[in-house]
Amino acid sequence: MADVHYLGITEVGKLLRQGDLGVVELTQTMLDRIERLDADLNSYITVTVETALSQATIAERELRSGRDRGPLHGIPIALKDLIETKDIRTTFASRAYSDYVPTADAAATRALAEAGAVLLGKTNLSEGAADSSSQSSAFGGPRNPWNTDYITGGSSGGSGAAVAAGLAFAALGSDTGMSIRQPSALCGIVGLKPTFGRVSKQGAMTLSDSLDHLGPMTRSVEDAALVLQVLAGFDPDDPCSVDLPVPDYLAAMSAVRIKGARLAIPRNDLFTNTDPEWIAATEAAIALFRDLGAVVEEITLPDLDGLLSLGNLIVVTEAAAYHRQRFAERPEDFGPELTQVIGRGESYNAADYILAQQNRQAAKAAYLAAFEGFDAMVLPTTTLAACPVAEDAYPLVRPRSRNTLPFNTLGWPGISVPCGLAENGMPMGLQIVGQPFAEATVLALANAYEDATDWPRHAPV
Secondary structure, eight states, X not given: OTTGGGSOHHHHHHHHHHTSSOHHHHHHHHHHHHHHHHHHHOOEEEEOHHHHHHHHHHHXXXXXXXXXXXXXXXXXXXXXXXXXXXXXXXXXXXXXXXXXXXXXXXXXXXXXXXXXXXXXXXXXXXXXXXXXXXXXXXXXXXXXXTBTTBOOOSSSHHHHHHHHTTSOSEEEEEESSSTTHHHHHHHTSEEEEOOTTSBOOTTBOOSOTTTOEEEEEESSHHHHHHHHHHHBSOOTTSTTOOOOOOOOXXXXXXXXXXXXOEEEEOHHHHSTTOOHHHHHHHXXXXXXXXXXXXXXXXXXXXXXXXXXHHHHHHHHHHHHHHHHHHHHHOXXXXXXXXXXXXXXHHTSOHHHHHHHHHHHHHHHHHHXXXXXXXXXXXXXXXXXXXXXXXXXXXXXXXXXXXXXXHHHXXXXXEEEEEEEEOTTSOEEEEEEEESTTOHHHHHHHXXXXXXXXXXXXXXXX
């Protein structure tokens, strides 16, 4: 079936349930597409052919017998290669972990399997999830499907490329400072970082345990809501998991009123030193929201530089702790970017880290007070457009993460949605950030914007 790889999850599911398309046929179509295109994109580290076809056979049998596990049943998806998969290597894109084969699935892997999703493979990423372009991967960096001379963003660059190119209907990413939203923006897809604690991180390899989030990367807002529905929920095996009710996200987002919604615009803090085309696209989106009836107001953020410093210190310190033993045993297997992160983390002492976490709690209170009464914040997803691979450099991590890292440090939900193409043909992204656990509001605003534009109907290949 022509272009089935670009259909939405609901559309594909309808074909599967009507019998117009078989799960095995669909899965083989996706595997064939990966084989044909991924030599240029390098979005996958491991393609799980046997697992995919086995899961597809079971899913097809179940659907034909009347057992329906929900919207993801029979849908081929991918996982970032730091999410553990039983008996399938999970490499962290590092030589230091390239021989690691987990004995159990991560919570997110189990949730997707129980929903009937089909695992196509494990996607490429920055080594240790520790850079902003994914070019540090020990398996070679992924390439952007819109122009393979350009970066995908990081660290979930392989997931971004795979979804954008129609090599998976959805992929999971992780986000410590930008790593779902920034590659989603640069690859022209939707990327949702839920509230910290909303999705279990059990079984996900760590960059920074107190800032890491898992979330969906998809081609539409509706698809992101469908994947989040499967992932969200309390997990007693994850100490960071929060025990709160999980709404029906599609129903909840449809109940959110855009007219009268109060949107905060942090122009003086998160619009400065940003690519002019991204600023123009964001301002056009703000005008659109105003036309839809939203109330737009400027906001000033309390001590943004201090919040960024806290986040950066916590990330590198927790990364150093996670890798300490393996780095001591196999330092030669770590690449230069991850080695630099570990070195910076080791330069801080216990008091530095404890004070950073204490000051983080005070910053959270200050930001909640400043954000009181607003439904969401609207801003460019990142300050820097995608650059050619040849121009990428590790020091760009900090400017690339300026608009995203604050919301990891705070733990608030944020989504990036496509908001146009730059003059050079590369995608741009709009970020919408919400109150804690208000994913439905974030999704509703993103969906309203998506419905009012034609960006989701653009595709690179």
